[in-house]
Amino acid sequence: MADLKLSETRDLTRIERxxxxxxIRGLGLDSALEPRAVSEGMVGQTSARKAAGIILQMxxxxxxxxxxxxxxxxxxxxKTxxxxxxxxxxxxxxxxxxxxxxxxxxxEMSKTExxxxxxxxxxxxxxxxxxxxxxxxxxxxxxDRPAVAGxxxxxxxxxxxxxxxxxxxxxGAKMIESLGKEKVQSGDVIAIDKPSxxxxxxGRSFSRSRDYDAIGPQVRFVQCPGGELQKRKEIVHCVTLHEIDVINSRTQGFLALFTGDTGEIRAEVREQIDTKVAEWREEGKAEIVPGVLFIDEVHMLDIECFSFLNRALENEMAPILAVATNRGITTIRGTNYKSPHGIPIDLLDRLLIITTQPYTKDDIHKILDIRCQEEDVEIAEEAKALLTHIGVETSLRYAIHLITAAALACQKRKGKVVxxxxITRVYNLFLDVKRSTQYLMEYQEQYMFSEASIVDGDEGGTSAKLP
Structure with missing residues (x-):
């Protein structure tokens, strides 16, 4: 008899990449908002994490x-x-x-939209x-099925x-169809929404748990409900204002959420929705949950966007805005003026600023340890120490990139532990920024549009652009 093959089912709701x-699982703070040394994937940056924890509490x-x-x-x-x-x-x-x-x-819409x-x-x-x-x-x-079809x-x-x-x-026919779709049979505990x-x-009632010899893992046993058959229940729906905007601005209703690009939404639609939501709040039917909007690389915004943010933050329906940047004193995009972080002074004045510090050698070692576990790579202690040294000398990101590459090199030589x-092999294969720059300096004459320094007999020398 041929072996019975069972098809493996997987939950596709989560993208496993x-x-x-x-x-990262959280900020790694205790109940008193004190940061733990290593917790929930977070390492170091204690003062920045504590500040973020206080913001979170607020x-x-x-x-x-x-x-x-x-x-x-x-x-x-x-920062991210x-x-x-x-x-x-x-x-x-x-x-x-x-x-x-x-x-x-x-x-395909305006920046402010x-x-x-x-x-x-x-x-x-x-x-x-x-x-x-x-x-x-x-x-x-x-x-009761009719004797003659139709x-x-x-x-x-x-x-x-x-x-x-x-x-x-x-x-009626519709209810019979609904019960058939759900495969409802005697012994099941069900709930029927009267309006819809x-x-x-x-689930299945505990009293019927002995009806079958074999039961699949997906069967859930529940107690038979008490009280009356017909009850009043309070149902809570949580939707974002943008989802309400899209539903009300498109003819296909909520299916518009799945069409991808939502396009521009008219200001009148938003005003009507805001008025309706304000009415529901007064009646106690709805409450606003302000969330967080995080804008990474905020120095890429131009002066128009910064002006819009200034105005939008004063709106009573504004969320908490968190922005991040790695720039120092740089030009504000769209102007010739320089400003700290590339953000206009009037907007900077409204911001609570949290700074992050460079990681220490111990922090880099711990982060690499966490990343090795996350990427399921077994690495020897000596190799980990070498990787930490590379991280200190070059950058943490470069060291993290080498983990999977080193694991593949190890697999190639049929090894079990990196x-x-x-590490040395992949370090020689992939250049970091410093070595790449050094290489360019040596061979820049062979690249197009390069700038080389031509030293004349003078002390200072002159620089000229080579064609």
Whole structure:
């Protein structure tokens, strides 16, 4: 007899890729907002993490809406990691929108519209509504099928019970179809939404747990509900303002969310939505959840965008704005003026500034250790020490890039653990910035449009452009 092959099923909802910050699980703070040395993927940057934790606490208490935070530091000092840690610590309810400043120039819409859409993605509305639900254990389903096909519609009866009462309901064709789709049978605990007729299977009753000899892992056992069959339940929907904008500005309704580019949304639509949301807030039907909009490489924005941000932050519906940059004193894009971080002084004045410091040798060692675990690479202690030395001499990013490359070199020689020879091999194969620059300086005459210094007999010498 041939072996029975069982097809392996995988959950496709999560994209299982290892990214630059996939090891970050949070900010790594304790209950008193004190940073732990190594926790939740975060290493070092204690003062910056503590400051981010205080901002986070203010966000959760809803006390910082319309404020802005700047995370400033040298390249490779964990600015984006801190933003990712904030996002993970906020939880699913609080919206977190993340964009790179250069993104807004590549979209088929105006810069300010792209920024406005990002702002509204970072604000959620929690809408409460009461609905009637029939909830209980299915005792019996009787379906009367017509003798002649197409002569009449199917009809039937559904008997449901709770621990205190039992009831019989007449079924129409639509309800029979819904029950059939959910594969409902006697012994299942179900909930029927009265206004929409939606059937939800909650699980199987404990009293029927011995009905079958073999049960699949997906079967969930629940207690038979108590009380009355018909109940009133409060349902909470959490949607962002941008999603409401898209639904109301397109003819296809909520399906517009899946069409990709949403295009520009008219100001009148947004005004009407804001008015309606304000009404719901007064009636107690809805509450605003201000989230976080994180703009990376903020120095890439131009003066128009900065002016828009100045105005948008004063709006009562503004989220918390977190921006990051690795620039020093540089030109503000769109002007000839220089400013710290490439941000106009009037906007800088509104920002709470968190600085990140360069990592120490111990921090780099710990980060590389975490990355080796994340990328599932076994590495010898000596090789790890060499990689740490490379990270100190070149950059942390370069050292992280060498992990997977060294693992492949190790695999090539059929080794199990990455050794010094693997690190040395990939170090010689892939240049870092310093060695690449040195190479260019040596061979620049052979490259096009290079600038070479031609020393004459004079002491100072002259420089000339070679064709």
């Amino acid at each position: 290892i990214g630059a910050h996939s090891h 966000i959760k208490e809803g006390r910082i809406a319309g404020r802005a935070v700047l995370i400033a530091g040298q390249p490779g000092t964990g 990691a801190i933003a990712m840690g904030m996002a993970k610590s906020l939880g699913l309810e609080t919206p977190f929108a993340m964009i790179s400043a250069s993104e807004i120039f590549s979209l 792209a920024l406005m859409q990002s702002f509204r993605k970072a604000i959620a509305v929690r809408i409460k509504e009461e609905t009637e639900v029939i909830e209980g254990e299915v005792v019996e389903i009787q379906i 002569a009449a519609l199917k009809t039937g009866k559904l008997t449901m019970k709770t621990t205190e009462m039992e009831g019989v309901y007449d079924l 007729g939606k059937v939800t299977k909650l 050794e010094n020879e693997d």
